[in-house]
Amino acid sequence: MVFFTYLISGISLGSVYAIIALGYTMVYGIAKMLNFAHGDVIMVGGYICYIALNSLGLPAIVAVILAMIVCTVLGVVIEGLAYKPLRQAGSLAVLITAIGVSYFLQNAAQLIWGATPKNFTSVVHFSLPAGLMSVGLSSEALITVLACIVIMIALTTFVNRSKLGKAMRACSEDKGAAQLMGINVNRTISMTFAIGSALAAIAGVLLCSSYPVLQPTTGSMPGIKAFTAAVFGGIGSIPGAFIGGLLLGIIESLAKAYISTTLANSIVFAVLIIILLVKPTGLLGKYAPEKV
Amino acid sequence: MMLKVNDINVYYGAIHAIKGVSFEVNEGEIVTLIGANGAGKSTILNTVSGLLKSKTGSIEFLGQPLSGVPAHKIVERGIAHVPEGRRVFLSMTVEENLEMGAYTRPNSGVADHLERVYEQFPRLKERHRQVAGTLSGGEQQMLAMGRGLMSDPKLLMLDEPSMGLAPILVEQIFEIIASLHKAGTTILLVEQNARMALSVADRGYVLETGKIALSGTGKELAESDDIKKAYLGG
Numbered sequence: 001m002v003f004f005t006y007l008i009s010g011i012s013l014g015s016v017y018a019i020i021a022l023g024y025t026m027v028y029g030i031a032k033m034l035n036f037a038h039g040d041v042i043m044v045g046g047y048i049c050y051i052a053l054n055s056l057g058l059p060a061i062v063a064v065i066l067a068m069i070v071c072t073v074l075g076v077v078i079e080g081l082a083y084k085p086l087r088q089a090g091s092l093a094v095l096i097t098a099i100g101v102s103y104f105l106q107n108a109a110q111l112i113w114g115a116t117p118k119n120f121t122s123v124v125h126f127s128l129p130a131g132l133m134s135v136g137l138s139s140e141a142l143i144t145v146l147a148c149i150v151i152m153i154a155l156t157t158f159v160n161r162s163k164l165g166k167a168m169r170a171c172s173e174d175k176g177a178a179q180l181m182g183i184n185v186n187r188t189i190s191m192t193f194a195i196g197s198a199l200a201a202i203a204g205v206l207l208c209s210s211y212p213v214l215q216p217t218t219g220s221m222p223g224i225k226a227f228t229a230a231v232f233g234g235i236g237s238i239p240g241a242f243i244g245g246l247l248l249g250i251i252e253s254l255a256k257a258y259i260s261t262t263l264a265n266s267i268v269f270a271v272l273i274i275i276l277l278v279k280p281t282g283l284l285g286k287y288a289p290e291k292v
Numbered sequence: 293m294m295l296k297v298n299d300i301n302v303y304y305g306a307i308h309a310i311k312g313v314s315f316e317v318n319e320g321e322i323v324t325l326i327g328a329n330g331a332g333k334s335t336i337l338n339t340v341s342g343l344l345k346s347k348t349g350s351i352e353f354l355g356q357p358l359s360g361v362p363a364h365k366i367v368e369r370g371i372a373h374v375p376e377g378r379r380v381f382l383s384m385t386v387e388e389n390l391e392m393g394a395y396t397r398p399n400s401g402v403a404d405h406l407e408r409v410y411e412q413f414p415r416l417k418e419r420h421r422q423v424a425g426t427l428s429g430g431e432q433q434m435l436a437m438g439r440g441l442m443s444d445p446k447l448l449m450l451d452e453p454s455m456g457l458a459p460i461l462v463e464q465i466f467e468i469i470a471s472l473h474k475a476g477t478t479i480l481l482v483e484q485n486a487r488m489a490l491s492v493a494d495r496g497y498v499l500e501t502g503k504i505a506l507s508g509t510g511k512e513l514a515e516s517d518d519i520k521k522a523y524l525g526g
Contacts, residue, residue, distance in 0.1 A: 163395070170381050170392050176343055177379040182367035182396035182443065 005136030006257040007250065012141035012210060014249020015148035019203040020226030021233070021241035022155060023196030029172040029236040030192045033091065036098040037078060039223015040105035041197050045071045045204030046214045047113055050120055060123040068201040075197025076190050084186065102220070109216040122209035140210045147206060151199060152242045159238060168192060172236065225252075228272050234285025243283060294319045294447055294478055295340070295371075299349035302332075302339050309335050311502040312349070317447065317480050322473050324481040324489040324510070326523060327499030333482040334376050336499075337449050340480075341373035342366045354446070368396045372445035376452045376482075378436040382425035386416050389424050389435055393442030402442075409438040412468070430461035437468065441477075448472065449480045454488060466492055486523035490514040498523075 020042060027035045045067040052063035082101050086094050124143040127133075132142075159165035170178040171188045179185055207222055208214050225248060233244025248268060255267040275283065295317040302310035310332045317323045325333045338344045340351055342363035351358040353369055361369070372393075380389050390409060394402045410417035413434045419427065424435055433453055440448055450469070454462040462485065470492050473479055483489035490496055493510035498519065506513065513519050 163391075163399075166384070166388055166392060167395065169384060169388075173381045173383060174379050177375060177381065178392075179343065179363040180341060180367065180373045180375060180379075181392045181439070182364050183392070184362075184364045 001135060002257075006253050008136050008141055010250035010253025011246060012138075012144045012249070013253055014229075014246035015144045016203055016207045016210070016222065016245075017226045017229045017249050018148050018242045018245025019151055019199050019206070020222060021230040021245045022151065022238060023199045023203075024227050024230040025233075025235055025238060025241040026155075026168075026192050027196050028230070030168055031079075031083065031189050033083065033094045034098060034227065035083075035193075035196070036095070036223070036227075037101035037105055038196065038200060039219035039221075039226070040102050040109075041071050041075060041078075041200040041219070042204035042207065042222065043109060043214075043216060043219030044074060044105060045201030046120065046208040046218055047109060047118075048201070049123065049205045049208070050118055050214055053121060053123070064123060064202070064205050067205055068198045071197040071201035071204075072194045075193040075200070079190055079193040084189075102223075106216045106220070113216070115216065117213045117215040120208035120212040120214045122212065123205055124209050138210075140206070144206045144210065147202060148242070148245075151202070152238075155195075156238055164188075164191065225268070228269065231282055232272050232275055234282030237282070237284045240282055240284035247283075293317075294321075294354060295480065296352040297336070297340065297349075298351070300336075300339060300346035300351065301348045302335055302344055302346050309502050310339070310346070313499075313502070313504055314349075315497050315504065315507070317478060319446075319478055320473075320476060321494045322469070322479045322481060322492055322510075324483055324493040324496040325499055326483055326486040326489055326496060326513075327505075328523075329484065330501075331499040332502040333499055334451050335502075337373060337375075337451050337480070337482055340366075340449065341371060367443050367445075370443075370446035371449065372440035372443045372447070373449045374436045374440040374451060374453065376455070378429075378432045380424045380427075380432050380435045380439065383423060385421055385423055386427070386435055387420040389439050390416070390442050393439035394444075396443060401444075405442050405444060409441055412441070412471075413438050430457050430464070433457065433461075433465060434468075437465075441472075445477070447478045447480060449482075451482045452484060453481075454483065454485045462488060486519065487514070490519075 023038050024035065048067040048070045049063045052058045052066045053060065078101055082097050083094060086097060122140055124140055126139045128137060128139055159168060167183045167188055170181065170183060171185050175185050226245065229244035229248040230241050232248060233240030251271055252264050252268050256264040259267060293316055298314050299312050300310055301312060313336060325336060327333055335344060339346050342361060353371060358366060381392065390406055391402065394405055415431055416434055416438055424432065427435060453465050457465065466488050469479060481489055481493065490510045490513050495509050496513045497504050498506040
């Protein structure tokens with residue numbers, strides 16, 4: 001029974017990682033950059049939702065939508081101001097800029113909302129039948145897992161079926177050839193940031209609902225974990241991010257329960273290293289076959 | 293006149309790759325640019341399709357200037373560029389690649405175009421669900437050409453369509469080029485295989501280190517002693 005409780009908590013945590021990892025992996029797939037500010041967009045999403053609920057007194061669903069809108073705009077603005085001018089620059093310059101944006105967001109949040117942690121009230125709290133509660137299932141865990149599955153299905157359908165989604169895949173493979181097809185590459189990259197950031201807002205709200213301490217650094221550790229999850233599953237791969245996120249959450253939760261709370265993070269990263277040694281492209285990552 | 297390239301100069305950093313090149317393509321013609329590796333043939337096509345910018349000079353298509361028009365807008369004007377090395381989307385299926393070719397077209401016409409391309413390339417129809425990365429080189433070239441045709445272009449620019457293909461496939465590709473020409477498509481063909489290119493071309497230009505060294509009808513160039521010596525192996 002205790003095992004189930006830990007497993008559920010791991011799946012729920014992993015679902016949050018998966019949602020964040022989807023943003024990382026989509027942006028990487030198309031812009032070929034690691035957007036290290038992605039974790040901090042999560043934190044902004046959390047704060048917007050918190051303010052909408054507590055200061056503006058808006059209903060929960062409106063607060064979540066508001067957080068998504070603000071994060072979407074924020075993501076597009078970050079891309080346009082910080083990353084777009086560096087499109088021709090080396091990957092190191094972009095990486096350093098992304099770290100800079102990350103610190104900028106954390107410090108701006110501290111300036112605006114203060115360093116004192118806020119106590120986030122769950123937006124998805126309701127009572128479940130006692131039988132489910134007794135195995136450790138909470139409404140937050142349930143909603144998080146469901147949200148993750150819905151997002152995963154919606155995103156896969158979008159990328160595989162819609163015209164814009166296919167254009168995204170074309171851009172991720174060959175930007176020059178995509179342009180020759182008439183695809184506006186800059187706009188496609190912007191769209192990707194918009195989608196990734198909206199997902200980050202959802203992740204922020206769900207994360208804070210389960211772990212209610214909201215502070216300017218709230219997003220950084222989950223951000224790094226989700227990045228790890230994306231690499232774990234094979235960066236650039238959408239199902240990879242999903243599986244990587246879930247596995248990472250479960251490993252972390254079980255390691256905390258059965259091995260050591262303090263070593264849990266080390267164990268997570270050790271597993272990542274082992275996977276990458278055995279399969280350098282991650283679980284579902286692949287090299288595209290090339291014919292000359 | 294369909295395409296008029298007037299005195300363009302293209303640089304890669306400090307390297308002056310294209311030095312004052314001018315040429316033109318009339319409606320219904322096959323015009324070929326031939327020349328050795330590094331002469332600047334692909335650079336010229338990339339400049340016409342907007343991937344590269346010319347410092348000076350002008351490019352006009354159907355009387356409209358193309359300078360300052362971004363690459364993704366040039367397709368809409370009616371120029372399809374089948375790039376060197378094919379550059380099909382390897383992880384996408386054959387049909388998805390073709391759909392991408394029609395990206396700027398309204399969805400209603402895509403099915404008709406798809407049918408027409410499949411008629412031209414029955415091989416692609418057989419493999420329409422296959423991922424492009426699993427196709428052979430010749431099939432990938434057909435896919436790249438079909439993808440170009442999906443935008444229903446007025447001008448089709450082909451960059452080295454015979455590159456890396458077995459002789460029998462080269463013949464096949466050139467038969468397709470000839471049949472496209474017969475159907476009324478205007479073609480600008482860049483080739484290292486000068487013999488094949490001149491055999492189908494109405495006119496040709498010979499490029500040497502970023503300049504046009506010679507021009508004439510396909511027949512004149514094929515019979516010119518200089519060309520024979522330099523490009524046709526005596």
